[in-house]
Amino acid sequence: xxxxxxxxxxxxxxxxxxxxxxxxxxxxxxxxxxxxxxxxxxxxxxxxx
Amino acid sequence: xxxxxxxxxxxxxxxxxxxxxxxxxxxxxxxxxxxxxxxxxxxxxxxxxxxxxxxxxxxxxxxxxxxxxxxxxxxxxxxxxxxxxxxxxxxxxxxxxxxxxxxxxxxxxxxxxxxxxxxxxxxxxxxxxxxxxxxxxxxxxxxxxxxxxxxxxxxxxxxxxxxxxxxxxxxxxxxxxxxxxxxxxxxxxxxxxxxxxxxxxxxxxxxxxxxxxxxxxxxxxxxxxxxxxxxxxxxxxxxxxxxxxxxxxxxxxxxxxxxxxxxxxxxxxxxxxxxxxxxxxxxxxxxxxxxxxxxxxxxxxxxxxxxxxxxxxxxxxxxxxxxxxxxxxxxxxxxxxxxxxxxxxxxxxxxxxxxxxxxxxxxxxxxxxxxxxxxxxxxxxxxxxxxxxxxxxxxxxxxxxxxxxxxxxxxxxxxxxxxxxxxxxxxxxxxxxxxxxxxxxxxxxxxxxxxxxxxxxxxxxxxxxxxxxxxxxxxxxxxxxxxxxxxxxxxxxxxxxxxxxxxxxxxxxxxxxxxxxxxxxxxxxxxxxxxxxxxxxxxxxxxxxxxxxxxxxxxxxxxxxxxxxxxxxxxxxxxxxxxxxxxxxxxxxxxxxxxxxxxxxxxxxxxxxxxxxxxxxxxxxxxxxxxxxxxxxxxxxxxxxxxxxxxxxxxxxxxxxxxxxxxxxxxxxxxxxxxxxxxxxxxxxxxxxxxxxxxxxxxxxxxxxxxxxxxxxxxxxxxxxxxxxxxxxxxxxxxxxxxxx
Numbered sequence: 001x002x003x004x005x006x007x008x009x010x011x012x013x014x015x016x017x018x019x020x021x022x023x024x025x026x027x028x029x030x031x032x033x034x035x036x037x038x039x040x041x042x043x044x045x046x047x048x049x
Numbered sequence: 050x051x052x053x054x055x056x057x058x059x060x061x062x063x064x065x066x067x068x069x070x071x072x073x074x075x076x077x078x079x080x081x082x083x084x085x086x087x088x089x090x091x092x093x094x095x096x097x098x099x100x101x102x103x104x105x106x107x108x109x110x111x112x113x114x115x116x117x118x119x120x121x122x123x124x125x126x127x128x129x130x131x132x133x134x135x136x137x138x139x140x141x142x143x144x145x146x147x148x149x150x151x152x153x154x155x156x157x158x159x160x161x162x163x164x165x166x167x168x169x170x171x172x173x174x175x176x177x178x179x180x181x182x183x184x185x186x187x188x189x190x191x192x193x194x195x196x197x198x199x200x201x202x203x204x205x206x207x208x209x210x211x212x213x214x215x216x217x218x219x220x221x222x223x224x225x226x227x228x229x230x231x232x233x234x235x236x237x238x239x240x241x242x243x244x245x246x247x248x249x250x251x252x253x254x255x256x257x258x259x260x261x262x263x264x265x266x267x268x269x270x271x272x273x274x275x276x277x278x279x280x281x282x283x284x285x286x287x288x289x290x291x292x293x294x295x296x297x298x299x300x301x302x303x304x305x306x307x308x309x310x311x312x313x314x315x316x317x318x319x320x321x322x323x324x325x326x327x328x329x330x331x332x333x334x335x336x337x338x339x340x341x342x343x344x345x346x347x348x349x350x351x352x353x354x355x356x357x358x359x360x361x362x363x364x365x366x367x368x369x370x371x372x373x374x375x376x377x378x379x380x381x382x383x384x385x386x387x388x389x390x391x392x393x394x395x396x397x398x399x400x401x402x403x404x405x406x407x408x409x410x411x412x413x414x415x416x417x418x419x420x421x422x423x424x425x426x427x428x429x430x431x432x433x434x435x436x437x438x439x440x441x442x443x444x445x446x447x448x449x450x451x452x453x454x455x456x457x458x459x460x461x462x463x464x465x466x467x468x469x470x471x472x473x474x475x476x477x478x479x480x481x482x483x484x485x486x487x488x489x490x491x492x493x494x495x496x497x498x499x500x501x502x503x504x505x506x507x508x509x510x511x512x513x514x515x516x517x518x519x520x521x522x523x524x525x526x527x528x529x530x531x532x533x534x535x536x537x538x539x540x541x542x543x544x545x546x547x548x549x550x551x552x553x554x555x556x557x558x559x560x561x562x563x564x565x566x567x568x569x570x571x572x573x574x575x576x577x578x579x580x581x582x583x584x585x586x587x588x589x590x591x592x593x594x595x596x597x598x599x600x601x602x603x604x605x606x607x608x609x610x611x612x613x614x615x616x617x618x619x620x621x622x623x624x625x626x627x628x629x630x631x632x633x634x635x636x637x638x639x640x641x642x643x644x645x646x647x648x649x650x651x652x653x654x655x656x657x658x659x660x661x662x663x664x665x666x667x668x669x670x671x672x673x674x675x676x677x678x679x680x681x682x683x684x685x686x687x688x689x690x691x692x693x694x695x696x697x698x699x700x701x702x703x704x705x706x707x708x709x710x711x712x713x714x715x716x717x718x719x720x721x722x723x724x725x726x727x728x729x730x731x732x733x734x735x736x737x738x739x740x741x742x743x744x745x746x747x748x749x750x751x752x753x754x755x756x757x758x759x760x761x762x763x764x765x766x767x768x769x770x771x772x773x774x775x776x777x778x779x780x781x782x783x784x785x786x787x788x789x790x
Contacts, residue, residue, distance in 0.1 A: 004181070008188065012165060019161040026153055036106030039083040 056121040061285060061297065062137050070100060072114045074138040075124060080109055085133070092131045096122040110138065149269060152262045155200035159255040162196035163248070167748070170248040174745045186238040189247035196251055197231055200258060219395065219444060222403040223257060226435045233432040244429070249436050249747045256755050260448040267455045268467055286318045287311075289362065303365050311361045314517060316353060321363035323348045327545035328359035329518060333485050335667050336619045341519065343545040343561075353667055357518050359544025391677075393469045395447040398723055402443070406734075410434040413738040426740070433742040437733045437750060445755050446722035449762035454715040457766050461707045462699035470694035472719075473678045474712040476659050480607055480705075481650070481676070483664030484618035484628055485594065486684060490700070493519055494595035495527070505580055505588045512548045512559050515540040520578060520592060521548070547578065555583040562589075594624070596631060599702040604632050606706060617646050619668045646672040663705065665689055680705060711765075718765060722758045729754045 025031070059073060066072035080089060086104045089111055093102035098119035104111045115122050128135045169185040177185060204227070208220035227250055234245040287310040288298045295310065300318045303309070308324065311317060317330075329341040335353045344350060349366065392400075414431035418424060451468035458465050465471060482488050498506065506527065513524035538552035547560010558565040558581045567584030580588045604614050615636040618625045622639040629637035638649065650672045653660050662669070662676035665684060673679035673692045681693035682700070690696050697704035733750055736742055742750075 004184070008169075011168065012188075012192075015161050015165050019157055022157045023154060026150060026157070031153075033105040033107045036086060036104060039086060039106055042083040043087050 059121050059124070059137065061299075066114050069117050070114050071117050072112060073124065074110055074112050075128065075135045076108075076110050076138055077104075077128060077133050077135045078109050079133045080104060080106060080111075088131055089128065089133065092127055093122075093124060096124075096127060098122045099124075111135075149265060152203065152258065152265055155203050156255070156258045156262050159196055159200040159251060159258055162192045162200075163251045163255040166192055166248045166251050170744065170748070173245075182243075183238070183241055186234075186245045186247070189245060190235055190238050193231060193234075193247040193251050197227060197254070200254055201227055203258065203261060204254075217400055217403050219399050222399070222406060222435075223253075223444070225407070226438075227254060230432050230436045233428060237429075240425075244744050246432070246436055246744050246747065249744055249751065252748065253436070253751060256751070257444045260445045263452045264448040264468070267452050267465075304368055305365050307365045309363050309365060311356050311363055313356060313358070313360060316355050317350050317363070319352050319365050320367040321350050321352075322366050323350065324362045324364050326359050326361040327543075328361050329357040329545055331355040331357055331519065333666065338485070338620055340621075345545065358516060358542060391469065391473050393447075394472055394719055394723065395443065398443065406435070406438045406730075409438070409734055409738065416738075417740070430738065430740045433740070433747065434734060434737040436747055437737045437742050438730050443723065443726045446726050446758045446762075447719055449759050450715050450718045450722060450765060453762050453765035454711050457711055458695075458708060461704065461711075462697055462701070463704045463708050464696045464698065465708075466694050466696075470678060471712045471715055473659075473694070474661070474708060475716045477661040477678055478612065479615065479653060479658045480612050480661045480663070481615045481617050481653075481672075482634075483662075483666060483669045484616055484625055485620050486665040487663055487682065488600045488616065488628060488632070488702075489594035489596055492523055492595065493592040495523060495590060496593045497589075497591040498527070501588050501590070508550075508557055509559055509580055509588075509590070512540050512550050512557065516542050516548055520590075523592075524590075557582055558584075593627070596628065597700075597702050601632055603702045603705060604634060608633075617641055617649055617672070619643075619646070619666070641668075643668040643671050647675055650675045680708070715765060718762060722761055725757060725761070726754065 060071070063071040063073040077089065080086065086106060089104050090102045093099050093111070093113055096115075098115045099113055099122050100116055101114040102111055111128075113122070113124055125135050125137070166189045169189050173182050173185050201224075204220045204223045207218065208224040211218040211221055230246050230250050234247050234250070236242075237245050285297045285299055286303060288296050288303070289308040289310050290296065303319055309318070309321065311321075323344055323346050325346055327343070327345055330344050330350055331341045332338045332351075332354050335351055341357055344361070350363070410431045413434050414427045417427035417430050422430075447468065451465075451471060454468075454471055455465045506524075509524050510527055513521035515521075538550050540548060540550045542548055543560065543564070545561075546564040547558060550557040550559075560578055562579045565579050565581040565584075566586055567581075577589050577591045579586060579590070607614050613636070614634050615638070616625060616629050616632075616634050617638045619641055620639060625637050625639035628634075638645075641649065646669065650660055650662060654675070654677070659677040661678045661680065662673045663680045664670075664673055665682050666689065669681075670689050670692045673681070673689065678695075679693045680695040680697065681689045683690070683696055683698045684700075695704075695708055697708075729750070733742070736746075
């Protein structure tokens with residue numbers, strides 16, 4: 001029983017981290033150009049900013 | 050036009066991006082692969098004042114950040130040197146799409162909540178009891194409550210608006226179901242009840258949001274592509290002030306009486322009167338006339354016409370909001386579109402589905418209550434009826450099919466504005482075409498080349514390179530056997546008249562007969578442009594607007610399907626009849642004004658016809674608006690594209706047939722999906738009324754039915770279309786028409 005008190009918050013926390021990561025990636029524009037992302041794999045001389 | 054003026058235009062359209070930096074956005078429709086990204090980004094990056102160039106391939110745009118101190122970089126020139134056509138995106142056009150990110154965030158939140166509550170629910174279903182169960186219910190409630198508040202508002206707000214207007218939309222039963230179930234479950238949690246439906250509520254919300262998001266993304270993508278195409282009215286205009294100085298000004302700020310300079314290849318921003326200069330103007334997008342018109346000082350030119358051969362100084366005679374275009378918009382707004390009467394299938398279903406479901410839930414409650422089951426049990430049964438019937442499958446059934454249909458159409462080069470248009474397309478029984486730019490290509494075609502001497506054609510070809518008149522551009526592209534490439538002396542263009550070349554053999558003139566020939570009485574006999582040497586006739590050229598190669602097979606297929614075809618054009622009777630004869634179209638109306646076209650459509654619809662209108666010009670727009678369904682090629686004017694339900698990007702009329710086929714197929718799938726959703730209810734509702742639906746049962750039934758409708762919708766893009774997207778990239782074209790069914 002005690003393990004619940006430990007495991008449930010851990011699982012919720014991990015879920016929240018995932019949600020936070022998604023919202024962050026959405027806000028930082030990573031889903032703005034899915035077409036471009038798949039084509040850019042083929043570029044081998046991408047500039048490093 | 051001097052460079053600094055163009056730079057001014059770029060500056061006007063850019064936005065600040067950090068200290069000393071500005072950002073400009075260009076639409077580059079030609080980009081399609083990794084190679085293009087590399088070419089554009091490295092090409093622009095080499096410019097000294099550019100600090101960053103970033104391509105977005107999904108929207109076909111490139112964002113360029115440049116250093117203000119080093120001046121405006123020649124972005125458009127660089128792009129055209131690389132072989133890419135580009136249009137600058139003015140900041141006024143850019144409206145940030147908040148709906149999309151709201152939907153995605155709501156989707157993420159509900160997905161997170163659904164996953165976590167499901168995890169706790171599985172524990173409850175597999176035997177957690179007493180305090181543990183209560184604890185899990187409490188945690189579930191704590192997750193579900195903020196989720197319903199945050200992600201659920203996507204449904205509550207429209208539902209509330211619908212109820213206020215006295216309508217029932219899909220959102221109403223969703224909202225009632227979500228809120229009632231949540232409150233019931235909360236009560237059960239308080240009273241240590243066995244069952245709580247938190248997982249059902251949140252999963253339902255998650256599934257419905259998937260449908261809603263897909264639907265939105267589909268529309269958004271079509272809108273973006275359409276708005277990036279070239280605009281009919283330029284954003285800014287060169288204004289000449291009293292001292293003779295030039296300045297760029299936004300089109301919206303033009304007042305009557307201002308003097309404007311219209312360069313070659315520019316479109317007229319407002320209605321104008323010519324002050325000085327002679328030119329030919331192309332009215333094909335405005336009135337449908339295929340032959341360019343000669344203009345002289347004093348002539349009035351309507352907004353949207355294209356200046357072809359000579360720069361003009363003109364006086365604005367109307368403000369931007371009073372021009373020909375605006376009159377068209379007024380005509381459009383006054384049109385009661387028959388399409389508004391159409392109710393999408395899903396709304397038709399919901400209109401009786403919602404009352405039936407609510408009645409069933411209420412009866413279940415009443416029956417159990419009077420049988421003495423107690424208010425709590427009766428309410429639980431009623432809520433389980435609501436949750437099991439909540440249109441989860443129904444909410445996905447239609448959007449999924451439409452998303453797949455739109456994807457399929459996009460692969461074939463057709464953009465669909467919204468899903469209801471696809472449903473309406475199934476009901477059409479008449480097809481009406483505009484001629485110029487739709488059935489015929491925008492470019493004229495030389496029809497009597499065989500009768501002309503190759504030597505004469507070679508001379509004309511060399512002269513024609515110096516002009517942008519549509520005839521010249523066709524002639525310059527001609528391939529002539531045995532013609533040596535070389536110059537033909539000094540070629541000058543006489544706007545409104547033709548081309549003149551001073552060579553060793555004498556003075557060649559190519560253009561209007563009354564200008565090229567010495568003998569004026571003779572010139573009346575010639576209709577087309579003539580070639581003369583020292584005023585003596587050498588050859589007459591005959592032009593016709595060439596039919597699209599796909600026009601004839603398309604019309605035959607449409608007729609074979611039993612759809613009557615008509616042509617309604619603003620062009621001259623002669624030109625229209627010729628085309629109608631060649632295409633074997635029985636009914637053709639020529640020289641129609643925009644209002645007459647509109648009237649024609651309205652009359653046809655009053656007779657009970659459902660018309661598909663295909664047109665491209667400003668003059669077609671009111672008619673397209675009135676028609677049951679409308680289509681436009683991507684070369685159409687921008688208000689035409691925004692009036693059209695479908696825009697086809699390829700220069701190929703078989704897109705019309707493709708759309709019809711996809712519409713038919715998706716209608717079949719939508720009906721199958723709805724039938725399945727109803728069948729599912731036929732089983733589930735009695736079970737729920739009998740009080741047999743536990744949260745576990747609800748979870749399985751809802752997910753199961755959603756998976757079935759999604760899988761069914763996916764059939765629309767079979768292995769075949771995957772293949773086509775591969776072929777498209779290789780530039781492979783399908784044979785243009787499929788046989789009629």
